Amino acid sequence: MGYAMSRLETESELCDGGKTIPEAGSSKKASNSLIKLDHEIAQVTKLKSSPHKQLAELAPSMHKSSVSTVKMLVGREANYSARGRFSAADRCHMLSRYLPVNGPWLVDQMSTRAYVSQFSADGSLFVAGFQGSYIRIYNVEKGWKVQKNILAKSLRWTVTDTSLSPDQRRLVYASMSPIVHIVDAGSAETDSLANVTEFHDGLDFSSSGDGGYSFGIFSVKFSTDGRELVAGSNDDSIYVYDLEQNKLSLRILAHTSDVNTVCFADESGHLIFSGSDDNLCKVWDRRCFIAKGKPAGVLTGHLEGITFIDSHGDGRYFISNCKDQTIKLWDIRKMAPNAASYSGLRNYEWDYRWMDYPYEARDLKHPCDQSVATYKGHSVLRTLIRCYFSPVYSTGQKYIYTGSHDSCVYIYDLVTGELVALLQHHKSPVRDCSWHPYYPMLVSSSWDGDVVKWEFPGNGEAQVPSTKKRIRRRQFD
Structure with a gap:
């Protein structure tokens, strides 16, 4: 193993031009955050979640990165920023310290x-x-x-994904089938039984259009519009369905294994991100397909399926x-036109559906890792566990949070990689949060x-009954 690790380190230097890719997860304090992650994303996060410079002057010199809420309010009333109000960054600076960890x-x-649990874009529905x-x-x-109790139609195995339209009027749900169903989420009917109380229209994602080509859909998302x-x-494919024309508009044979996750990159809808069991993340630009199935770029660094x-x-x-x-x-500015080839990293047999992650694999690193930072601590086993950026409005996307096979929710600091909160209640894997x-x-x-909610400080309602309550919470300073 010692020889193998030294060989990987040498290969990493060759792929990186001798530079070390920053890896989050150290125990150093946030005061060294910009040193820890010397990248534009750190500056972007700082701008989105740091107080106005004049308000920051209210903090003790040893703690310029944190201004108390009281002093922030005093500064606002004194109009130190010459705005008469808090900026979005001021607001995030205050709200981001109040993590939803009570309950x-x-x-x-x-x-x-x-399997799936998500707030709507405005937070009014879940x-x-x-x-x-x-x-x-x-x-x-x-x-x-x-508000709506939906009995899924023609379900195969489970509901693998759902997506609520931006106007919150329609909900699509997928399972291990090429047919994605769409239902009216805003109708007056509370119980939605397929083709009994309401129609659950089937959207056929098979290329033939007759549903004869059998495959399952792991991930489905609405575009912003x-x-x-x-x-x-x-x-192994990505599909795009045009709802206005009610037809499949694009199929890309995108990967060499299951495509577990896809999403639109931004509001334009031009860029699509995908992740697969072939260990690769890919970026697709629909404006400039040179050849069918050719991505705009590939990002290498993971050692197992995404x-x-x-x-x-x-x-x-x-x-x-x-x-x-x-x-x-x-x-994505670090992406390459093709996947970096490598061999010899995995010399063990492993299936995440029923086996623990091999001990000998825990310290392995891809020799050509193109990622900006890596976050460790949670476990990804048995199911396609999800992770997210924290909200823009209240945190400035200062955190990353994820479910875990060990029944917990992990919240990491985006810049330092430190674990800032660990939520413990469940008895089985937390797939979504x-x-x-x-x-x-x-x-x-x-x-x-x-399905449980965590808050700060809490809304005064009764907590989980004592016979059901299974919670230990740790807050990290």
Whole structure:
């Protein structure tokens, strides 16, 4: 093993031109954050979550990076910034310190595994999908009342993904089938039984258009304008469906293995990010397809299959969760035209669906890693666990958070990589979790069937009953 590691380090220098790629996860304090991650993303994050310079002068010289809320309010009243109000960065500087870690409060409890759980773009609705054909839409502003109880049509295995349209009127759901169903999320009917109380229109993603070509869809997302859907499937392909014309507009044979995750990079809809079990993240530009299936670029660095991708929203940065037990931060300006070839890294047999990650693999690094930073601590086993940037409004995307096979939710500092909070309640893997876009509230869902919310400071409601309560919380300074 010693020889193998020294060989990898030498190859890394060759791929990097002798430079060391920063890896987050050290125990150093946030005061060294910009040294830890010497990259534009650190400066962007600082600008989005640091107070105005004149307000920052109110902080003690030893702690310029943190100004107390009281002093921020005093500075605003004294109009130190000459604006008479807080800027977006001032607001994020205050709100981002109040992490949603109190609780949890029980939202729902089902007898089957929860696979998907997401807030709507404005935070007024919350969608959860379960293995037993049920999808529920909760009205957050009305005490988490079930607004829509959907019984999925022609479900195969489980609800693999859902997506709510930007106008919150339509919901699409996918399973291990080429047919994605779309249902009216805004109708008056509470119980939505397919073709009984409401229509669940089938959108055929098979190239033939007759549903005869059988494959399953792992990931489906609306475009920002609500006119298109992008999907990733287990036939190694990416699909784009035009909802206005009601037809499949594009199929790309994108990878050499299952495409577990896809998303639009930004509001334009031109760029698509994809991640696959072939260990690669790819960037696709629909404006300049030179040849069918040729990506704009490839990003290499993961050692196992990618389970999820979340875009920073600027068309430049994104994060990926992976079966190699890491999250990686990427800058598409570092992408290469082709995947870097390598061999000899994996000399072990392993299947993440039922095996623990091999001990000998935990310190392996790709010799040509193009990522900006790497985050470790959580576990990615048994299912396609998801990760996200924290909200723009309340945190300036200062954090990264993820579910985990060990039944917890992990929150990392984007710049330092430090673990800032660990939420413990569930008894089974947490596949999905979602941070409210405006409030310090986070909802986690698990294979134990629980959907629970975490808040700061809490809303005064009764917590999970003592017979059900299973929580230990750690807050990291």
